[in-house]
Amino acid sequence: MNARIVVAGASMAGLRAAEQLRAAGWTGAITLVGDEPHMPYNRPPLSKEVLAGKAPFESLAFRPRASVADAEWRLGTRVVAARFAENIVEFDDGEALSYDGLVVATGMRPRRLRCPGPLAGRHTVRTIDDAQGLREALTRTGARVVVVGGGFIGCEVAATALALGAREVTVVDPLPLPMVGPLGELLARALLKRHEERGVRFALGTGVTGFTGDDHVTGVALADGTVLPADVVVESVGSVANTEWLDGNGLDLSDGVLTDEHLRVGGRPDVVAVGDVARFPNARYDGLPRRVEHWCIPTDTAKHAAKTLVAQLTGTDHDLSPFAPLPTFWSDQHDFRLQSFGAPVLGKEDVRVLEGDLDGDVVVGYHAAGRLAGVVALGGQAAAAAASRYRAELLKQPALTA
Numbered sequence: 014m015n016a017r018i019v020v021a022g023a024s025m026a027g028l029r030a031a032e033q034l035r036a037a038g039w040t041g042a043i044t045l046v047g048d049e050p051h052m053p054y055n056r057p058p059l060s061k062e063v064l065a066g067k068a069p070f071e072s073l074a075f076r077p078r079a080s081v082a083d084a085e086w087r088l089g090t091r092v093v094a095a096r097f098a099e100n101i102v103e104f105d106d107g108e109a110l111s112y113d114g115l116v117v118a119t120g121m122r123p124r125r126l127r128c129p130g131p132l133a134g135r136h137t138v139r140t141i142d143d144a145q146g147l148r149e150a151l152t153r154t155g156a157r158v159v160v161v162g163g164g165f166i167g168c169e170v171a172a173t174a175l176a177l178g179a180r181e182v183t184v185v186d187p188l189p190l191p192m193v194g195p196l197g198e199l200l201a202r203a204l205l206k207r208h209e210e211r212g213v214r215f216a217l218g219t220g221v222t223g224f225t226g227d228d229h230v231t232g233v234a235l236a237d238g239t240v241l242p243a244d245v246v247v248e249s250v251g252s253v254a255n256t257e258w259l260d261g262n263g264l265d266l267s268d269g270v271l272t273d274e275h276l277r278v279g280g281r282p283d284v285v286a287v288g289d290v291a292r293f294p295n296a297r298y299d300g301l302p303r304r305v306e307h308w309c310i311p312t313d314t315a316k317h318a319a320k321t322l323v324a325q326l327t328g329t330d331h332d333l334s335p336f337a338p339l340p341t342f343w344s345d346q347h348d349f350r351l352q353s354f355g356a357p358v359l360g361k362e363d364v365r366v367l368e369g370d371l372d373g374d375v376v377v378g379y380h381a382a383g384r385l386a387g388v389v390a391l392g393g394q395a396a397a398a399a400a401s402r403y404r405a406e407l408l409k410q411p412a413l414t415a
Contacts, residue, residue, distance in 0.1 A: 018322065024311075038327065182212070
């Protein structure tokens with residue numbers, strides 16, 4: 014009987030895992046299972062170019078490599094359970110499928126606010142269907158938009174909504190500054206200033222207690238007693254890992270799926286995790302397991318996890334040095350870009366301007382243990398190019414210690 018690897022999750026992480034399994038020498042069957050009806054597509058443009066109408070939804074689809082032309086795709090199917098002891102996964106249609114190897118690639122879903130009030134008019138941005146519904150709402154003339162959450166997606170959507178002609182755009186966040194978690198106070202203040210200069214309003218240091226309206230949202234009630242008028246609400250308050258189907262296998266699922274330094278799950282050599290659902294130690298830094306929700310992570314984790322899994326299933330040798338990716342992210346907002354390399358979150362106690370100034374193009378360095386841990390550029394293409402020059406320096410850095 015032909016050996017089979019099941020990839021639970023059919024988005025970018027699942028696709029990259031399948032491609033890397035072939036690259037690592039796997040010749041057996043590959044079955045990808047995903048709950049969306051769509052083939053894998055690129056998510057970052059959903060809150061920017063696609064939402065703004067500058068790129069069609071069809072442009073998001075990835076083109077799978079020829080090496081996975083024989084892979085089996087089960088789209089519109091959700092994995093609901095796994096029995097590691099029996100090497101079986103179960104689907105929402107009642108079918109069970111045995112596997113020799115399992116790749117956990119089920120990703121995240123948007124966290125939703127648990128507040129009283131109507132549901133109509135409240136949107137998230139995670140899938141093509143989400144973005145289509147939100148775009149239709151934002152293109153209504155003179156919409157009043159409230160974005161709950163001042164993180165990456167929240168700030169991107171706020172900028173896009175303003176560009177689409179929204180009458181008012183207000184970002185609400187319980188923290189004192191937008192994106193202060195990943196960026197720290199220095200750069201977060203500069204980001205706030207740029208958004209305000211372009212017309213975005215902010216209600217910071219307060220949370221949402223409920224929504225007004227009967228059948229459709231008409232307002233957002235805040236903890237400080239304010240009620241913001243709203244025709245459209247976007248909830249951008251973080252993500253929840255899709256791990257419920259793994260219950261009962263003795264795993265640490267407290268924040269995604271805990272893996273070892275080779276992306277193996279629960280000490281099992283036949284199960285690996287990839288993408289933003291994986292909580293892994295990064296040998297480049299302090300070794301503490303973390304989830305990373307950056308665009309580069311599906312590909313980086315897929316490369317390493319595929320070698321790990323194929324080596325186990327075929328008995329072949331691969332380079333199994335500990336996983337040590339260099340995280341990278343970018344975020345386009347209004348007419349400027351945030352570009353980052355490394356791990357700024359580890360160096361927020363020692364932040365210095367490396368190039369430029371905070372009122373223009375600027376590159377900020379984040380330092381830990383006396384050395385550079387990450388860089389973030391804010392501004393135009395010149396700033397992003399300047400930040401990329403530090404990439405080689407970051408790659409040469411010795412590992413941070415806990």
